[in-house]
Structures are given as C-alpha cells and as structure tokens.
Amino acid sequence: MRNLLESRIGKEVDVQCVSGVISGKVVKIEGNILVLEKEDRACYVDIEKIVAFWDKSDKKKSPGFMSLG
Numbered sequence: 001m002r003n004l005l006e007s008r009i010g011k012e013v014d015v016q017c018v019s020g021v022i023s024g025k026v027v028k029i030e031g032n033i034l035v036l037e038k039e040d041r042a043c044y045v046d047i048e049k050i051v052a053f054w055d056k057s058d059k060k061k062s063p064g065f066m067s068l069g
Contacts, residue, residue: 001047005034012056017049023056 008026015022015036024036024043034050036043 001050002029002032005029005047005050005053008053008055013053014056015045015050016052017045018051 005026006029009028010026012023012025013036015024015034022036022043022045024038027035027037027042029035029047032047034045034047036045
C-alpha cells in the first residue's frame, strides 16, 4: 500500500477508510501516516486503516442538457 501511495504523490485521490472516504492531494508519507491536502488544510491518515484508494477523475461534469444531434 505504501509504495502505491508514494507513486501518487502530487495527485488527487479518494481514500476509503473503514468509516468513510477522504479526498485530497497526496503530499507525502511520514512513517505510516499519509498526508493529504485539500483547500490549504492537511489531513493525516493511518495507512493501516486504508481499505482502498483511487485516483480522482479529471473529468469535470457540467450542468445542463446534452445535445443528441
């Protein structure tokens, strides 16, 4: 898990823990702690509590109607 998370440094991810999902940019890993940043705030996550993680989608969904023709 640590090696996979280290490969995502600088990227936006969603992290699934036992009780919920945390989103943010991977800043660094200190010991067994993953440091995420979002909106100038840091979040510290125990790597051993992570169930899964995935990269955030870069696709932005725009509101409104889609053209069919």
